[in-house]
Amino acid sequence: MTALLTRETAQSIPADGPILSARAVVKRFGQTEALRGVDLDIEPGEVLAVMGPSGSGKSTLLHCLAGVLAPDDGSVVFDGIEISRLNERQRSLLRLNRLGFVFQFGQLLPDLTAVDNISVPLLLSGVRRNEALKRADDWLERLGLGDAGQKLPAELSGGQAQRVAVARALVTNPTVLFADEPTGSLDSLAAEQVMNALLDQVKAAGTTVVIITHDPRTAAYADREVIVRDGRIPAGNGVRSA
Template sequence: MLEALGIGLSYGATPALRRIDLTLAAGSRTALMGPSGSGKSSLLHCLAGILVPDRGRVMFDGQDLTGLSDRERSALRLRHMGVVFQFGDLVPELTLIENVMLPLQLLGVKRAAARASARDLLGELGVADVADSRTGAVSGGQAQRAAVARALVHEPRVVLADEPTGSLDTVNAEAVLDAMVALSTRMGVALVVVTHDNLVASHLDDLVVLRDGMLDLSAREAVG
């Protein structure tokens, strides 16, 4: 479903990724691990079509993302992908439910239908009671659950999460992760999680380790 074929990426003279080959099947659950600066986030951004690699290709359902325009990649991401960042990055002016409704509304779903879907999902994640609160008025764990809901509400093919529990305490991290895994499994959504945390990785099926911008195949085998 989502493939990286020999991709390489540099920031100026500094290489971030070197010839990465990776295949993510539909419904798979993969952890991306590695030390700081190993290229985890860069790989995630390439898979999401946010960054275009300098070399190689990223294929989504047989379509080469690197050949698409910025606008086409944005449209594809909006329709088929969900993104979660470490701090949620919800829009603070909107309530939690409005944040979750946002992808649906941008895809043309009517307001009432979008609201209903968003409320259902927030309910499944246990934050329906604060759905009409702004992000500043809820806890970090609640905001992060809303961010997960925003990433899943439009039933994407894949959710790409960059340290989604990095800013949370253990209890909240566990709860967010459980909800994300459960929902993605129920919806058949592929899940890619960048993390430093072995506990997070233990919730997922596959492990990919990066070191100095390259896949560390020995680490992968060791866990596998």
């Protein structure tokens, strides 16, 4: 099991079938049912946008898909692993090694330079510091941030900071990247630069991406979109052959 949770490459992804699959997922917060039986399949290498109004349950869905939250009912299967049954330590291992995350803001460590921020997940995975910094530098170049390596987050523009966050999320070659409103705090041009940079990299690497957004212009970078409404995905929308 540990090997599956820590594998760096996507080599064991089955040729057919989804890389991530949710069935009848229910999540409650007290009396409120945030997810009310969600079915969703995500294919390997697919870029999926999850849309929906505020409070529809789309962020809760992301947290359940990514193993941040355990569903109260139903199952979430990632690359053959039923993550809804893993304990907290196993889910942490999975998130560190197989999944990447980009959030709306506030995610970079303020006292670390851009290159140090990007190297953090590698250091946590046991990569030696020199090697981690080398790889982080390479990612800065890939995302057009070659001059920004020694800058602190406060010295970066919003778009630059978000591209650093994308680099940090992708530096470990995750199988699935989760992006929660990745352009929510950016102007149109910066948002476009972030999405172009993100898409260039994930398409080249074959990374699966789940983007949570209420912005149709961001969702339009995805291969398809699903709508979450009142804790549900309309029938036939989340699962193609259902």
